[in-house]
Amino acid sequence: MMHRNLLVLLALALCASAEDRLRLEDLIPEALRANPEILAAQKRYEAARQRPAQASSLPDPMLSLGYSSSGSPRPFAGIGREPTANAGVMISQEFPFPGKRALRGGIAEKEAEAEFQQYQMAQLSVLSRLKQAWYRLGYAYAARDVLERSRELLRKFLRASEARYAVGKAAQQDLFKAQTQLSILETRLAKFEQERRSREAEINSLLARPLNTPIARPEDLPAGEFKLDLEELYRAAAANSPMLKRDQKMIERSELALNLARKDYYPDYSLTAGYFNMGGMPAMYQFRADVKLPVYFWRRQRAEVAEQSYLLSQSKRTYEATGQSLLYRIKDDFLMAQASWRLTQMYQHTVAPQARLTLESSLPGYETGGGDFLGLLMNLAALLDAERSYHEELINYHLALIRLEEMTGLKLIED
Secondary structure: OHHHHHHHHHHHOOOOOOOOOEOHHHHHHHHHHHOHHHHHHHHHHHHHOOHHHHHOOOOOOEEEEEEEOOOOOOOOOOOOOOOOOEEEEEEEEEEOOOOHHHHHHHHHHHHHHHHHHHHHHHHHHHHHHHHHHHHHHHHHHHHHHHHHHHHHHHHHHHHHHHHHHHOOOOOHHHHHHHHHHHHHHHHHHHHHHHHHHHHHHHHHHHOOOOOOOOOOOEOOOOOOOOOOOHHHHHHHHHHHOHHHHHHHHHHHHHHHHHHHHHHOOOOOEEEEEEEEEOOOOOOEEEEEEEEOOOOOOOOOHHHHHHHHHHHHHHHHHHHHHHHHHHHHHHHHHHHHHHHHHHHHHHHHHHHHHHHHHHHHHHHHHHHOOOOOHHHHHHHHHHHHHHHHHHHHHHHHHHHHHHHHHHHHOOOOOOO
16 A cells, blocks of 8 residues: 555656746746836936936036226216226137047946946846746745655655554654654755745845735746857857946946046137127127146146056956956856756656665565665655755756856746
């Protein structure tokens, strides 16, 4: 009877659940639409897009209204009689040296492009965390199922041991061993229950939902097939990585800033025009040009050029450091995915079937009184460990793929 029950339980483990399952593809649009981190990055980018027009604009002109009086401080005294008395208007406009406005606009444009890459990074980061939480939630359910099946089998073993003990065919220590193993399984179940609830809260947080919003069980995790090529991942990262693109934009921004600092050796100037009413006398007109003299260039402009040169060098080194870190992380996750996929194949097709057969073969001997209960428990523990390790390596495989997706922009997992 126990032998048949084991087969039934193992068969049920392979059956698909009829309940509605949570699909990852249903969560992604909601995250892109509602996640506050993504929305904040989007608004920062939209704000940055407004800066180039401001930076490349001329300074506001200056309008001056006034009068000059003769013989008395009262307004307009002496107008029409004295040549120094007048009332007039003047307007002046400051002009940066040619090329400065374009450079300032270009700097702001590069900063806006860098903010766009930050926006892309925020999207990839949130989606990566959402996918990881979804897969971890699925793993918590799968691990719980393994433990519950093992607990049910262990309870059957315990009942059989109690029956044998009642007739003097089993030792009391067999009962204690079974009860101890049941208690250990209960502690593990509690741990995975906590993991399940934490991952549900994380998903709700990423979707900007109330944290107690119910979350359905995810779809079963597919084993997939390992088809990654390391060189292809490197090329994709070089072409698609927002981190590299952001650092490249900052290099371009620093180059423009250095050119602008060099332009500061050349003077800005202002043009002023005025009209003065002289009463009955002929009107007076004025035109003036004012030029700033960069006479303190050894203190200001020279230091500014040196500063921007250092910042340009720093931007280039940052780009190199980002590239090196990205290559390492890609290779690390590639190797992790490769190893985990091989282990899932071994556990699924070799270790777990062998452990299952070993347990099944030990049952008849124990049922007839010729087997050892400790050996039976060890066989059950081996099967439990094989099934748990399979799901653990499966989640490690998917988590590595998710991180590779974030770094390369490739779609490596079907939603």
